Amino acid sequence: MRAGVATKTNPSEIRSRPDCVISVRDRKDIACILDPDVVAVIAEPSRVEPWTEELSYAVSRGECAVPRTILDGVALADIAQFLSQLLDASRLPDALRTALRADLLSLAACCADLTGAKRLRFRFFTDIPNGRCSYHVDVVPPGAPTAALIRVYCGARTEYVDPGNVASWEEFYSWEYTRKREVQAAAEARARSDLAAEERALYRLDRLDSKLSFLIRPSDFRIVPPHALVACKFVDSKLLSDCTHVRARAARGWIHRSPMSGTARCVATVNGLK
Numbered sequence: 307m308r309a310g311v312a313t314k315t316n317p318s319e320i321r322s323r324p325d326c327v328i329s330v331r332d333r334k335d336i337a338c339i340l341d342p343d344v345v346a347v348i349a350e351p352s353r354v355e356p357w358t359e360e361l362s363y364a365v366s367r368g369e370c371a372v373p374r375t376i377l378d379g380v381a382l383a384d385i386a387q388f389l390s391q392l393l394d395a396s397r398l399p400d401a402l403r404t405a406l407r408a409d410l411l412s413l414a415a416c417c418a419d420l421t422g423a424k425r426l427r428f429r430f431f432t433d434i435p436n437g438r439c440s441y442h443v444d445v446v447p448p449g450a451p452t453a454a455l456i457r458v459y460c461g462a463r464t465e466y467v468d469p470g471n472v473a474s475w476e477e478f479y480s481w482e483y484t485r486k487r488e489v490q491a492a493a494e495a496r497a498r499s500d501l502a503a504e505e506r507a508l509y510r511l512d513r514l515d516s517k518l519s520f521l522i523r524p525s526d527f528r529i530v531p532p533h534a535l536v537a538c539k540f541v542d543s544k545l546l547s548d549c550t551h552v553r554a555r556a557a558r559g560w561i562h563r564s565p566m567s568g569t570a571r572c573v574a575t576v577n578g579l580k
Contacts, residue, residue, distance in 0.1 A: 325469035325558055327528070337420060339453045339537035345469055346538040346560040350531050357405040358533060361398075362460030365432050365570050369397050372572070374431040379579055385414050385428050406459075413455055413535075414576050420537070421451035423578025432572045435462050435565045440515050442482060443559035446577055448544040452559070454577035456536045462568025464530045467561050471522050475558060478520040479546075485514050515566075538562070540577060 327346040328338060339347045364370040377388060389410055393403040414426055427446075446452055458464055472478055488511040495503035518524040530536060538560035545557035564571075 325472075327466070327469065327560070329531075333535060336416075336455075336535065336537035339539065340420070344539070345558060346466065346536055346562075348530060349535045349537070351533050351535075354533055355405070357402050358459055360402050361406060361572060364398055364402070365460055365572050370432060370572065372430055372432045374433070375429065377426075377428040379425045380428060381425060382411070382414055382418060385426070386411055388428075409457075409459075410574055413457060413574055417453075417455045417576040417578055420455070421453050421578030423451055423580070425579045427577050427579055429575040430573070432570060434570045435568045439564045440485060440566075441467065441478075441518070441561050441563045443557070443561055444540040444575075444577075445543040445546060446540045447579065448542060450542070450580050451578040452540045452542060454538055454540050454575060456538060456573070456575045457534075458530065459533075459572040459574070460569075461571030462565035463532060464536070465563050465565055466528050466530065467521060468526070468528060469558075469561075471526055472561065473520055473522050478561065479557070481514065481518070481520040485511065488514065536560075 324343045325345055326343060327348065328344060329348045329350065330336070330338070331350070331352070333349045336347045336349050338344050361370065372392065375388075375392075377385060380388075386407075389407045393407055396403065398406070410430065414428060417423070417426060444454065446454075456464070488507050492504050492507035492511065495501075495507055539558070541557045541559040
């Protein structure tokens with residue numbers, strides 16, 4: 307497969323580029339995500355903070371292991387309390403705990419400022435890529451802000467597609483809906499110990515992941531640069547009212563996926579709620 311990254315973009319140019327992903331040099335420019343034509347803004351750091359390398363080593367050795375944790379509808383103070391309890395109980399050195407806690411809280415505070423939300427949804431975990439989650443667009447509750455922040459602190463990096471490579475939003479949502487059905491079919495077959503049915507569902511799932519029929523150039527994907535902060539568009543769930551009806555042209559967001567394989571990751575995601 308051929309991989310690439312977004313090129314540096316002057317924020318003033320985005321008006322003529324609908325559904326674009328832009329790469330910026332200054333974190334303050336992540337506010338470009340509020341423009342309706344932008345689905346993601348990737349802010350690359352000017353320098354790599356030494357503690358992130360130390361964190362990568364700790365995650366790879368299992369010294370920092372965080373189960374998938376979601377805090378829903380919480381204030382900044384709640385996130386601070388959770389992180390203090392979580393990190394103080396870890397085996398991480400004091401300086402690393404302090405730096406990671408400060409950066410995670412800064413991420414949450416930045417999202418609150420960006421969206422104006424008083425309550426947030428905060429997700430934090432470490433994990434080894436496993437292929438369970440393919441390309442998708444995250445959703446938010448009806449009426450919630452659609453701008454979100456994602457940072458992969460270490461490990462295999464997030465993959466995404468250039469919006470210009472998407473044949474149509476209808477085709478993407480059709481592909482995603484079909485994939486969800488096959489995932490469900492495999493899980494139901496596994497639950498009833500029907501090995502043959504599970505294998506058939508997994509075979510169909512593999513074909514969907516290998517074909518990527520919603521892309522004009524299926525082998526062309528992008529990779530988020532290391533240590534980057536991503537501001538991206540989620541989709542209001544009211545636009546995805548049920549499994550058969552999608553207001554596809556309105557439900558436009560950042561199509562991305564966790565890597566299918568690679569080194570252990572440490573990931574934080576935060577978005578605002580009403």
